[in-house]
Amino acid sequence: MTVHDRPRVVIVGAGFGGLWAARTLAASPVEVLLVDRNNYHTFLPLLYQIAAAELETEEIAYPTRSILRKLPNVHFLMADVKRVDLVARRVEGDGVVIPYDFLILALGSTSHFFGVPGAAQYAFPLRTLEQGIALRNHILSSCERVVHEPEADKRRRMLTFVIVGGGPTGVEFAGALAELIRGPLVKDYPLPDFQEVQVILLEAVDSLLPGLPERLRRYTLTRLRKMGVEVRLEARVSQVTALAVHLQDGTVIPTDTVVWTAGVRGDPAAKAWGLPTTQGGQVAVLHTLQVPNYPEVYIVGDLAYIEGGERPLPMVAPVAIQQGVRAARNIRRQLAGQDPLPFRYRDRGTMVTIGRNAAVSHLGGWACTGFLAWVLWLSVHLFNLIGFRNRLFVLINWAWDYFFFERAARLILPLGTARGSESVQSVSSKSGALQT
C-alpha cells in the first residue's frame, strides 16, 4: 500500500464532500484512497425519515465500494482515522499508516449544544445513521411503554416529544413525527392517551426557517400548527434533564424525548489532530480550500470555514459536493503546474418539506409553497439518492405511506442507543427497548 508511482490523494470521509472529490479524481493521473469508518455513504438529507419510521436504513445508505467499483484508480479503506500528521504527510488509524501526497479532509460535523447544561447528555442528536435508528427506537419504545405505565404523569411525559431548533431539520422532523403519531400509531394503539400526544417545536428566534422569505416562513408556521405541532418561538432552552426541558423564561416541559437539531459544529477530530479550529469547530481555509501553509491539504464540506468570506456558508450537502469537486480540480491544477482556483458557491436554493402535500421551496429567487413545492422536494431528493434500487424502494415507501397513511419502518431494532453527546451506550438486546 505504500509503493506507488503516481501521486496519492488520500480522502478522509465518504460523505458528500469526500465522495464527490473521489469521483472527480477518477480519470486523473493519481491514486485515490478514500477512507471512512463505515462501509457506506449516508444520504443525510433523508436521515430524519429514518427517525420518523418512514424509510428503512438501507434505503438512505449505499456501500461505498459499490459506488467506486467502476473507478479503477479509486480505492476504499474502511478504517477509523486516529491521527493526521501534516508534517510527515501521513494518516494513521486502526494499525495502518498511509502516506499521502495530497490530503482532502471531509470529516463533516457533529451536533453543537452551545453549552446548554444536560443537552449533550440527554438530548437525541440526529446526525448519523445510528442516531437516526436510536431515535426511532426510542420513540417507538416510548409508545410501547405507555401501554403498561400506570402513572398518568409518566404516560404524558412519554408522549411529549420536544424538538429543539426551527431550521430545516427541526421543521421536517416535527412534521414527520406529528404525522407518524397522529396517523399510523394512533391506529395501532387504541388508547385514550394517544389522543394527547404532544409534538413541540422550540425555536430561539422569532421565526422558523430564518433566512427564507417571509411568505414561506409564515406558511411553514401555519401548516405545522394545523398539523398539530405546537410551535413556540423565542423559546430558548436553558437546560435539558432526563425528565424535562427547561426554558429561559422559566417554563418547564416534562418530556422523555428531546431531539436536538439546533446546532452543528465541525467534527471535533480536527481539533484533536492539532488543526487550528474556529469556535464552531471548523478549520479555517483559504479561498482555494487549502489549509494555510499546507498547500497539499484541502478541507471540504461542513468542516471547512473559508476565511474572509462574505458570510459563513451553510453546512449542507450542496456546499460539500461543490467543495469536493473544487478541491479535486485544484489538485489536478497543482499537478499540471497551475494555481488552484478559489471556491465559489452556486446556491441553487432551499427546499423544506413539512408534511403530506406541504413543503416550501425557494429556488433562484422563486418562492413556492404547498403541493407543487412538495412534489419538487420529492423529485429532487429521489433524483439525488445513490442507486436505482434505493430510489425505487424509497419511491414505493413514500407512495405506500401516502396512499395508505402508513409508515413502513416500524421495527424497534436491537441497536445501541445514541443518546448523549454523539456517544453510544449499548443495551442488552433482550429488554433493551424497555430499559432505555
Added chain:
Amino acid sequence: MTVHDRPRVVIVGAGFGGLWAARTLAASPVEVLLVDRNNYHTFLPLLYQIAAAELETEEIAYPTRSILRKLPNVHFLMADVKRVDLVARRVEGDGVVIPYDFLILALGSTSHFFGVPGAAQYAFPLRTLEQGIALRNHILSSCERVVHEPEADKRRRMLTFVIVGGGPTGVEFAGALAELIRGPLVKDYPLPDFQEVQVILLEAVDSLLPGLPERLRRYTLTRLRKMGVEVRLEARVSQVTALAVHLQDGTVIPTDTVVWTAGVRGDPAAKAWGLPTTQGGQVAVLHTLQVPNYPEVYIVGDLAYIEGGERPLPMVAPVAIQQGVRAARNIRRQLAGQDPLPFRYRDRGTMVTIGRNAAVSHLGGWACTGFLAWVLWLSVHLFNLIGFRNRLFVLINWAWDYFFFERAARLILPLGTARGSESVQSVSSKSGALQT
C-alpha cells in the same frame, strides 16, 4: 388491564406458534393478550438471507401491532416476561403482572451447542434477527479487514468461513455465502486473496440433509461442491476457539468465523421458570398440547415436546403454526365444555434452497430438484411472508440479485454483536466493526 369479563388468554411469544394462536382466537369470546419482547414478528425461514446480505432486516420482520390491528379482541404488549406462576395463574415481567385464565407458551428455541467447548463462546448462532445482522456485520467486516492486514495467515483466517451443521439452515447459508463472496464481493475487492476464500460446511453424519431421499441428498452435495463449498462429512467438531475449529479426528481449521447451525433446543426460560423440561430444553406436554396437571396451560412450537409421540416433531414453522391453531381451538373447546383434541401434524414436506436455480423439494412423497424446486421454494416463501409490501421488496431484491449478480443489503450496521451463546456484547459505533 386486570379487569375483564371474558376469559383472558395470554400468549407469550409472537413467533409462528403464538401469532397463529392469536389469530385463531380472533373471533372467540375471549380477550387475548399477546406478549413479546420485540415489537415485531420475524419470518425466521429467511433469516439466513439477512446474514448473507441478501435481504434487509425490515423485509423479514413485521410490526406485531399492525398484524393484529383488525382483531378487536387481540391486544399486544411489548414486555420481557421474567416469570410465569402456574399456580397463581399469572405472567410477570417489566413491572407488569398479568393474570390469565388460559396461557399459551410459545417461547421458541435457541442454539444447542451440545457441550462442545468454546462453541457457545466463539461460534455465531443464527436464530434471531440480531444474530443475523451481527453475522452479516462480521462477514462484511472480515472482508474489509483483509484489505489492510499485512500477515498472510491472518488474511487466510479472515477469509475462511466454517458452517457447522448440514441441515437445511447450514446448507442454505453455505450456498448463499458462497454466492455472496464469489459474486458481488469479489467484484468489489480487487485483491488476489479473494480468490482464496473458503466456505467449509461440516456435517457430523455421513450425509447432508438427513431424512430426505437419497437422490436429493446427493444432488445437494454435488451442487454445493460445484458452487465451491467444501463439504466435509463425518466431521465432528470437538472444540471452537477464537482462531480455529477443531475436529475429533485432529484436524484444525484456522478461521475467524464459525457459524453454528448444528442444534436447537427449547428456550431456557422454560426451565428457569420451573417448568419440567427434557434434555433438549423442551417442555413435555400431552397430545392435546396441555401441560400435565395444568389443563389451562398450552405449549406450542419449538418449545413443545409431545410425550409418547411416534418420533419427535421437527422444530420448524409449520409445526408451530399448526400447534398454535390447535391450542387455540382446544381453548375454544374447553370454553364450550368439550374435551381438547390431540394434535396431529400434517407434514406438507420439506424444501431447501441451495443457490441460483438450485433447490431440493420433497412434497407429499414427490421429490424434485433444480430450477423447478427453486421456483417452488421462492414462491412458497414469498407467499408465506407477512405483508404485501414486504413481499414486493423481497421479490425486487431477489430479482435484483438474480439478474445483476448483486447483493442488496451490504451495510455494516452499528449493532451489537451476538457472538457467544445468544448473549449480546456491544461495540463502540465508531470503530466497532474493526474491533470485533
